[in-house]
Amino acid sequence: MNTNxxxxxxxxxxxxxxGELSFFASRFFREAFRSPMEFKEFLRQCYNMGNRSxxxxxxxxxxxxxVFTLQSRPTLLEFGAVSWMPSMVSISxxxxxxxxxxxxxxxxxxxSGIGAELGSMRVTExxxxxEVSGTNPFKYLVVTRILATTFMLPILVFFxxxxxxxxxxxxxxxxxxxxxxxxxxxxxxxxxxxxxxxxTIKTFFFGFAIGLVGCFKGYYCKKGTAGVGLAANSAxxxxxxxxxxxxxxxxxxxxxxxxL
Amino acid sequence: MTPETPNTxxxxxxxDLKKSYGDHHVLNGxxxxxxxxxxxxxxxxxxxxxxxxIKCLVGLEQPDSGSIEVMGENINELNRSALDELRTEIxxxxxxxxxxxxxxxxxxxxxxxxxxxxxxxxxxDTTPLVMEALENVGLADTINLMPEELSGGMKRRxxxxxxxxxxxxxxxxxxxxxxxxxxTAKEILILMKSIQQKYNTxxxxxxxxxxxxxxxxxxxxxxxxxxNYAEGTFKELSSSTDPKIQAFFK
Numbered sequence: 001m002n003t004n005x006x007x008x009x010x011x012x013x014x015x016x017x018x019g020e021l022s023f024f025a026s027r028f029f030r031e032a033f034r035s036p037m038e039f040k041e042f043l044r045q046c047y048n049m050g051n052r053s054x055x056x057x058x059x060x061x062x063x064x065x066x067v068f069t070l071q072s073r074p075t076l077l078e079f080g081a082v083s084w085m086p087s088m089v090s091i092s093x094x095x096x097x098x099x100x101x102x103x104x105x106x107x108x109x110x111x112s113g114i115g116a117e118l119g120s121m122r123v124t125e126x127x128x129x130x131e132v133s134g135t136n137p138f139k140y141l142v143v144t145r146i147l148a149t150t151f152m153l154p155i156l157v158f159f160x161x162x163x164x165x166x167x168x169x170x171x172x173x174x175x176x177x178x179x180x181x182x183x184x185x186x187x188x189x190x191x192x193x194x195x196x197x198x199x200t201i202k203t204f205f206f207g208f209a210i211g212l213v214g215c216f217k218g219y220y221c222k223k224g225t226a227g228v229g230l231a232a233n234s235a236x237x238x239x240x241x242x243x244x245x246x247x248x249x250x251x252x253x254x255x256x257x258x259x260l
Numbered sequence: 261m262t263p264e265t266p267n268t269x270x271x272x273x274x275x276d277l278k279k280s281y282g283d284h285h286v287l288n289g290x291x292x293x294x295x296x297x298x299x300x301x302x303x304x305x306x307x308x309x310x311x312x313x314i315k316c317l318v319g320l321e322q323p324d325s326g327s328i329e330v331m332g333e334n335i336n337e338l339n340r341s342a343l344d345e346l347r348t349e350i351x352x353x354x355x356x357x358x359x360x361x362x363x364x365x366x367x368x369x370x371x372x373x374x375x376x377x378x379x380x381x382x383x384x385d386t387t388p389l390v391m392e393a394l395e396n397v398g399l400a401d402t403i404n405l406m407p408e409e410l411s412g413g414m415k416r417r418x419x420x421x422x423x424x425x426x427x428x429x430x431x432x433x434x435x436x437x438x439x440x441x442x443x444t445a446k447e448i449l450i451l452m453k454s455i456q457q458k459y460n461t462x463x464x465x466x467x468x469x470x471x472x473x474x475x476x477x478x479x480x481x482x483x484x485x486x487x488n489y490a491e492g493t494f495k496e497l498s499s500s501t502d503p504k505i506q507a508f509f510k
């Protein structure tokens with residue numbers, strides 16, 4: 001009885017959070033198209049998010065490309081299909097591994113950062129101070145950050161994919177003596193718009209989700225330093241879950257249009 | 261320091277203000293009038309509704325009922341842009357200073373200036389106004405520092421400079437001396453007094469610091485259980501025999 005009650009309570013609070021998040025998202029769309037446009041702050045956020053995540057995305061992408069190729073190679077050799085390696089790696093990385101891994105890294109790096117920053121601003125009354133000074137804090141802090149993550153994530157994914165393919169090429173070059181030109185010729189021959197376009201579109205949604213949840217958790221952070229930690233932590237957990245859900249929906253929709 | 265005689269024209273009028281959070285009634289019909297040029301101190305215990313009242317006053321919280329008139333405008337009936345414009349006439353000094361910690365002192369002071377172009381026009385060079393505000397609080401040499409490089413007292417002074425930069429008619433102080441050592445607290449009080457004299461602002465000061473009330477107030481309101489329990493000058497209230505009032509001055 002007690003367990004049932006607890007499950008119902010958890011489910012109710014989950015639904016409540018979804019409702020609040022939806023309301024927060026609808027406020028974002030209302031505010032995003034109203035003047036004044038905080039263009040300078042948007043650019044500053046783009047620079048911060050892109051620049052500061054570049055190294056992490058590059059290192060992760062490089063290692064993924066390297067490891068993926070190293071582990072797949074023996075199996076492909078066994079079937080005499082090692083020449084398919086560039087095609088297989090490129091399709092896997094462009095369609096799925098690149099976007100989801102980069103998005104998860106950014107959820108940890110950017111999403112938690114936004115949650116902690118806005119949470120700390122809420123706790124120290126900086127958001128109230130902004131409001132009292134006649135500035136709309138939602139527009140200045142939230143809209144700019146969500147737009148920045150939405151536009152920067154596709155760029156980071158594109159960059160991460162390129163580095164991952166380069167990592168894969170290095171393994172092929174060392175183990176199979178494959179030239180740069182041959183490798184990337186095979187990569188581009190294997191790729192179609194049907195691989196690239198849906199994968200790029202879903203990264204915009206990933207970026208939006210990272211910014212939205214990070215801002216939501218931080219903006220409504222409860223008082224106290226513990227609240228800031230909780231906001232940062234729950235931003236990562238909630239965003240990661242949301243990313244997989246968006247990914248599932250994206251693959252489902254892509255399957256309808258492109259017949260995977 | 262002797263309190264000045266304020267004008268009698270009301271600049272803020274609060275009538276029958278009520279605010280609850282669930283079953284917890286914070287304000288139960290609070291009334292208040294702040295006159296032009298007056299320093300009004302509101303004293304109350306922690307949780308008595310002082311901060312909630314001051315947040316209702318600037319539109320950070322919505323009251324359940326009652327009316328708040330600031331400079332003749334009922335703030336609950338104003339739309340966002342009208343409220344933002346009215347807020348340029350109200351300075352708010354937060355208890356924790358609330359400086360934007362990702363900005364330098366200069367950027368903190370420029371932030372409201374760049375957003376309210378109606379008052380000063382589009383300023384190409386904000387330096388003279390920023391310097392004037394910093395000189396008023398005696399911290400002109402901190403212009404390029406980050407908030408983390410400042411002490412608690414310096415932060416409070418910079419926050420005061422930020423509230424002054426738009427040259428407001430009203431300044432609201434939320435616990436201006438809390439968390440400061442006695443010497444710095446006294447310096448802040450002297451600064452508040454000199455600003456009031458220089459710019460002829462009206463001040464509403466929320467505090468539980470008796471020294472602060474004694475030095476700064478023209479008039480005081482004691483807030484108990486969400487209502488104004490007693491009202492008068494510091495001298496009148498401190499000499500009262502009512503045990504509830506005496507508890508504030510012990």
